[in-house]
Amino acid sequence: MSRPYGSLVGVRPGKLADSMLALGFPAAEVVHRLALERGVEGERAHLLVEVALTQQALLAPLRGRRECVAMYVSIPFCPSRCAYCSFPSHSLEQYRRAEREQYLTGLRLEIEAVAAELKRLGLKLCVVYIGGGTPTTLTALQIETLLSTLSTCPTWEGPTEVTFEAGRPDTLDEAKLAVIPSSYRLSINPQSMQDETLSVIGRRHSAQDVRESFALARKMGFNNINMDLIVGLPGETPRAVAASLDEVLTLKPESITLHMFSPKRASRFGAGEAWEPLSNQDARAAVDLAFPALRTAMRPYYLYRQRGILGGLENTGWSVPGKECLYNVMMMTETHGVIGVGAGANSIFPVPGEVWRRHANPKDAALYLKRLPEILNGKRSLLSDWRAKNES
Ligand code: SF4
Structure with missing residues (x-):
């Protein structure tokens, strides 16, 4: 082993x-x-x-600034479900437009309640991560409304980093990109640049869609774009991973996240769908090919592992200096509080020397809406308890 x-x-x-x-x-x-x-x-x-x-x-700029917190916003919808996915994401085929509107109304209520509580307690957002799911499954108008609601949250005096996940290139278009500020960090995630692999994992987009979405985002002024790749997808050799990485590096994104494939029980692959895992030796060979290529353009800035991770290795975030995602760093170092809003979002607040304060929203979007009043109360007490602990 x-x-x-x-x-x-x-x-x-x-x-x-x-x-x-x-x-x-x-x-x-x-x-x-x-x-x-x-x-x-x-x-x-x-x-x-x-x-x-x-x-x-x-x-360093946030050291000692315990009033600064991160926010995670969950948009749990995707065009289709990837075979390896274990996230609380609903396929658009099952969750229709009217239901998505209801979800967004509930989410708005939660953000407004959190914004009021943050103000009352003197807490401020320094980073926001809008993920899911695929937030770009929303319409341009829905994105605009969401961003306007988020702007009611108090922010610290430093630059507030905002990441907007545009994970599936098949959900991006000019109208949506026009309402997302180009100063945001955008994440366009190919996972692989091999069309056959994309089809096997149920992504419903091609490598060419990735190239076109990336070019469109660049044309519209986005200068902080992340791209995710996965090592060990079904049927892929270390050479195939290296070829995908070469292609992605040619596009010159500001950051790349290299994940190791590790299907969870909640995914189709984890639930028994046949696939051939990459051997530990090949997983290592793929990473040994990838790291030197990544180093030519970037440096590693965050790292985490998962239970049963391929080859016993690691997921790594790489970035050109100055374009690192602070949200990812805060999640890994657990130095600041994270407030999660929306279905499946977790809130975690570190209390020095004690068990941390946690709150988990239900993963199912319908259940989230049903339990919203209780969730809002839970969030209020979480924030005020934590603030009281930090002041004492
Ligand atoms: S795009 Fe991401 S969240 Fe959506 S189904 Fe695929 S892996 Fe899951």
């Missing part, structure tokens, strides 16, 4: 490197200790330290 991270079995293996660096250990000693005491392979130990140092620099 491959154990590149030795005895580090958690989702966030970087936390140990981060805390050792914070205690003043030199980087070289942290690498040495991770290898010696935890059995982390040398290359992975270097990666953990490199990522931790980058994250510490990125978070």
Whole structure:
């Protein structure tokens, strides 16, 4: 069994490197200790330290600013369901337009209630992540209304980073991009640039759609675009992954997230649909081909692992300097509170030395609407309890 991270079995293996660096250990000693005491392979130990140092620099402006929080907005709709998906996403074929409108009305109520509570408690948003699902399944008018509701939330005095997931290129068009500010970080996710693979995983778009959506976003002024790729999709060899990455790098996005394929039980692949997993050796070969190519243009800035992750490896976020996604860093370092709104969104508030305050919205959109009054009350108490803890 491959154990590149030795005895580090958690989702966030970087936390140990981060805390050792914070205690003043030199980087070289942290690498040495991770290898010696935890059995982390040398290359992975270097990666953990490199990522931790980058994250510490990125978070420096927010250090001690406990009033700054992140917000995650869930739009749980997609054009179709990908075979590997375990997210709380509803296919547009099942969730019709009127139901989507009802969902957005409920979401607006929740955002307004949270905005009022943030103001009352002196809390401010510093990053917002609009994900799902695929938020660009909304119409241009619905996007405009959502962004206008979000603008009622108080923000800190620094630049507020906003990511808008446009995960499926088949949902993007000029009218939608025209209402999303071009200063936002956009995420256009091919997962693979091999048409055959895209068809097998049920994406219903081609590699050419990705190229065209990317070109359109660039033409409309977006200069912070992320692209996601997955290593180990059914039928893909390490060379196929390298070919997809080469294509994506040719487009010159500002960041790339490289995921390892790990189907969950809630996905079609996880529930028994036949697929041939990539061997640990091939997963390693794919990553060994990908990392040097990524390094020619970017640096790694966040990293996490999942249970049963392919090859025992890691998911990594890469970015050109200055275009990193602070939301991702905050999620990994757990330094600030995250308030989630919408179906399936989780809120997590760290309390030093105590069990963290958590709140999970129901994953099902209809249940979310039904339980909205209770959810709003839960959110209010979560925020005021947490604020009281932080002030005491
Ligand atoms: S686009 Fe993302 S959220 Fe939507 S079905 Fe595919 S993997 Fe799931």
